[in-house]
Amino acid sequence: MKQLVKLEQNPKYGAPLGNKAGINLEGYFKLYAVRKQIRIVYHESGQTIKIIAIDKREDMEVYRIALKRILLMKST
Template sequence: MAAANKKIHIELIRKEPEDYKKLGSSVRKDVAKKIDKLADNPFAGDSLGNKDNIDLTGYYKLYACDKKIRIVYRLITPERVEIIEIGGIGKRDTMAIYKTIGKRIKNHIEKPQT
């Protein structure tokens, strides 16, 4: 759990807002609640590793909407947990969200944000 007085900053990577906008309004509300809860417990999600040959080591998944939606995130500073970066949000029914995150990670490394 995060310390009571400690403020945790949650960031969205470049494409995640597009993921969020694609969701219906009731789904967005549930996703927003889950993301807000990460500020209280950044380790609430399950740790990811290699998914379908996509290296997601250091990332976590958290479910929303009765496990129909995955929120994939990582802790930027896991030893202090000050920043949580949301990598993507997508339907759980396929590996598509993991593939999307893998592409975003690759693009982020090749073309760092300025």
């Protein structure tokens, strides 16, 4: 929760994501939580911050989940 409060205060708080291992998340950001065991993937657009995924980093699963959700949002 602490990371989400920090994010609310500064939308540029996280590190930018790019294209890694065939998962293109350019324009999205990540935050670490729980001693870097959990990743928060989000997108900032003007005054709005959209949390795309919160999950463990293991095997880049959080990034795959984020990509699926992004593609789903774009298709609707």
